[in-house]
Amino acid sequence: MLSIATLSKFYTLTSLITPEACIHVNPQFLKGSSESNAQMTIESVILKIQEEIQSMKESELAPPTSKHIAFLEDIVALVKLVQASLPQMETKEVHPLLMPYRHHNEPANYFLLEEIRKYAKIRPNRLGKQNFMGANGTFTSMGHGCFSMKKDLEEYMDYDVGDICNDDWRLAQKLMVHGCDPLPRRRCFSRAPKLYSMPLPINESMWKLPDDRNVRWSQYICKNFTCLANNKTRKGFFKCSDCFNLVDHEMPRWIKQNHPQRNLKITPDFLIPDVLNIKSGEIRIGLDFSVGTGTFAARMREFNVTVVTATINFGAPFSEMIALRGLVPLYLTVNQRLPFFDNTLDIIHTTRFLDGWIDFILLDFILYDWDRVLRPGGLLWIDSFFCLKDDLNDYLEAFKMLRYKKHKWVTLPKLDKNNQEVFFSAVLEKPPRPF
Numbered sequence: 001m002l003s004i005a006t007l008s009k010f011y012t013l014t015s016l017i018t019p020e021a022c023i024h025v026n027p028q029f030l031k032g033s034s035e036s037n038a039q040m041t042i043e044s045v046i047l048k049i050q051e052e053i054q055s056m057k058e059s060e061l062a063p064p065t066s067k068h069i070a071f072l073e074d075i076v077a078l079v080k081l082v083q084a085s086l087p088q089m090e091t092k093e094v095h096p097l098l099m100p101y102r103h104h105n106e107p108a109n110y111f112l113l114e115e116i117r118k119y120a121k122i123r124p125n126r127l128g129k130q131n132f133m134g135a136n137g138t139f140t141s142m143g144h145g146c147f148s149m150k151k152d153l154e155e156y157m158d159y160d161v162g163d164i165c166n167d168d169w170r171l172a173q174k175l176m177v178h179g180c181d182p183l184p185r186r187r188c189f190s191r192a193p194k195l196y197s198m199p200l201p202i203n204e205s206m207w208k209l210p211d212d213r214n215v216r217w218s219q220y221i222c223k224n225f226t227c228l229a230n231n232k233t234r235k236g237f238f239k240c241s242d243c244f245n246l247v248d249h250e251m252p253r254w255i256k257q258n259h260p261q262r263n264l265k266i267t268p269d270f271l272i273p274d275v276l277n278i279k280s281g282e283i284r285i286g287l288d289f290s291v292g293t294g295t296f297a298a299r300m301r302e303f304n305v306t307v308v309t310a311t312i313n314f315g316a317p318f319s320e321m322i323a324l325r326g327l328v329p330l331y332l333t334v335n336q337r338l339p340f341f342d343n344t345l346d347i348i349h350t351t352r353f354l355d356g357w358i359d360f361i362l363l364d365f366i367l368y369d370w371d372r373v374l375r376p377g378g379l380l381w382i383d384s385f386f387c388l389k390d391d392l393n394d395y396l397e398a399f400k401m402l403r404y405k406k407h408k409w410v411t412l413p414k415l416d417k418n419n420q421e422v423f424f425s426a427v428l429e430k431p432p433r434p435f
Contacts, residue, residue: 042083049076107140110147113154115161119184143335145179153180161187170219173312181335191216202326206298207246210324215317228316240314240352243293244321250295268384268412268423272299275381275427278407279346283379286347287330287338289370290383294322294329296349301327305347334366340373348374349381356387356395356421363398371402376432380404385424386414392422404428 053072108121124137131138146153156171165188172183197211209225217223228244242249254272276283288296289310297307310330311318322329332338334353348370354363374380380402387395392411407427414421 039083042079046076046079046083049079107142107147111150111154113157115159115187116154116157116184119157140184141182142184143179143181145181145335146175146184149175149178149180153184157184157186159186159188162189164189164191167191167216167218169313176312176333176335179335181333199324199326205324205326206301207251209244209246210321214324215320217317220316222316225321240291240293240316240318243291243295244316246293246295250293253295254299266410266412268410268425270381270383270408270425270427272303275379275408276303276305278427278429279377279379282377283346286345286349287340287373289332289348289350289353291318291352293318294325294327296351297322297327298325307347307349334362338369338373342372343375345373345375345378347379347381349383350385351383354382354385356391360394360398363395364401367398367402371430374430376430378430379407380426380428380430382424382426382428386421387424389413389420389422392424396424399426399428402428402430404430 049072053069053076056069056072108117108119111117111120120140120142122137122139125131125135128136130136152171152175156168156175159166165186175181175183193214193216195213197213199205199214200208200210209229212224212226215225222228225244229246231241231245254269256271257267257269283305286300286305286307287310288294288300288307290296291311291314292309294309297309300307308328308330309322310332311322312331312333313319319329319331330339354366358366370380382399385395396411405428407429409426409428410424412423413419414423
């Protein structure tokens, strides 16, 4: 039989809302907050009964009979009947996490470390007012990956408030790459290099290695830019092994053919002047989502085009290098939605990033997001995408799915891989889609 305590609990809950009381209640009484409170009370009662049913089913001490469970399920059915009988009136939208019966599931309660709890806690607006964004509270952005990397995140957030942050950017990047993105903010001061020197003036910074003192080198194999330019890192940023060699390797890129393929009259490397002439005078702002040191943005600047470079630090200080050249680095992983509004960019360029490693569904999500931020008539420049020959048609279908106008489109064998891999390059124009 059900215990006296259980029966008492449900008598208290159900006595709050009887069918007769709710069916015959004056509708005027239920207007505004009163109706909202009644609905939330009923939902809370239903949830508590359902939780008790589940608890009884899982109990190993005194397993209930099916008769007992059926009794509670009958109560749930009666309460839902009462809920359905309430007048349906418009109520203000309430964020799910602010519902009274979900407070115990607030994200902050998942973590033990106090600084994470403070950061993740939902913060209702003062005086109960909506803010200028139309929200009744502040809801912290933390990717679901943060919850699966609890130990790493608590290590990242274990610091002294108001002090200097730990030298832990590699831990932060590990969290980002594995889906904990965006990271929580921290209330500590970021570390700076011990002897920071003023960056070079803009007329020198584009094609000259920066001062080594402007980077914290503790987490890198190389400890200066000369080491990086000489490609002595062994491993860590294999997709960009020569991109710190500004004069010999980087300077000719996109201006003249740098490494033409032997015995081939065509190449996967398009030149910036040829691409800009497709939409002469129309390309002003854009995004370079690549692995590199910002050379594409540097070259586009010479053509009066402002390009932001998205990258992370793959074993070398890419973000610092881009900034020290006088360009804008966007520290961004492939997991994250682009921080641009719809239909705003004139061009998106990518190289050494979208290759044959990428999952087809993930590629879809990336391309659709690029399409979102690219304006009608904007250009998508796929620069030397390479993959296995057997996978080429599947990848090409992903790009054809965009239904963009083809201005340039070429596929070529990758000669250093025994004819097993191919290059694909294209310049595509986004259609208007007015409807």
